Amino acid sequence: MFSKSKINEPGPKASETETPAAPVTSSATIPPADFKSSAPKSKPAPSILSSDLTIKGNLKTTGDIQIEGQVEGDIRAHLLTVGETATVKGEVIADDVVVNGRIVGRVRGLKVRLTSTARVEGDIIHKTIAIESGAHFEGSVQRQDNPLDVNGGKSKAAAADKAD
Template sequence: MFSKTRVTEPGPRNQTPEQAEAPRSLDSNYDVPASAAPSRPRTSGPSVLSSDLTVKGNIQTQGDIQVEGTIEGDIRAHQLVVGESATIRGEIVAEEIVVNGRVIGRVRGLKVRLSATARVEGDIIHKTIAIESGAHFEGSVQRQEDPLANGVTPKLAPPVNRGNAADE
């Protein structure tokens, strides 16, 4: 987990102070091999937003999030777990979504699961869905092959006024 860097390595003991390399500051830019640079966030666990936290604004990450508090804004993540004490007012977009709490807004995900304690008021666009007995849901459910696409759900065109035949 830890590795030595030039900052912590002592120089050879037989060098004079003038020959020793000056220590680098901690904010120096070091060359990192491409293989060591992370292409995706660490998978050490989800970011947890505690029950006493209220966020007003959008949240976006490529990682996982567990929400226990209140969010007033949209959330985009890889995986999202809405805790029993959580309330989200906004759109949720994630590959995998587990709702145990309350969501007021649209839910878009490849896998969507509403547990028995879930309360959802809004449309759900999914590839696969599971709704446990006891879950409360008000809205529509629509299956799509790619619910994560940025496009919105197509709506019907408004009716066209063709006129009355008696007007001719």
């Protein structure tokens, strides 16, 4: 069924000892570019901001972020995990938000989870929320069908009236 090819064996080949010829290619060999494109797409690893890192500025990604350090700015991500030692000062917008540390600012998420070590000072706009016993929260909670809509669900007509 399978046979060993002499193309990959070390030493001179019969065709090389006589005259130089065009390179020998095998139909079984797949170039690296083709191999990568046929490989299944894997989910990229989350971006991790370590505990000794301080960022002043906004972060935006379609992937996942795990914060262990300090961030002063707005964050937009698919999954945001705020570690126990982390502090975020700014608005957070993500599909999934897991808070183990501290957030000072508005939180918007389809699923928001405050663990027992969480400290949130600001409003939470969510589709579903879970708050564990021991979590510290100061602010208001509002349920919306689309909490990621930063316009607050206002219609385009209302926005057009306001523009006039």
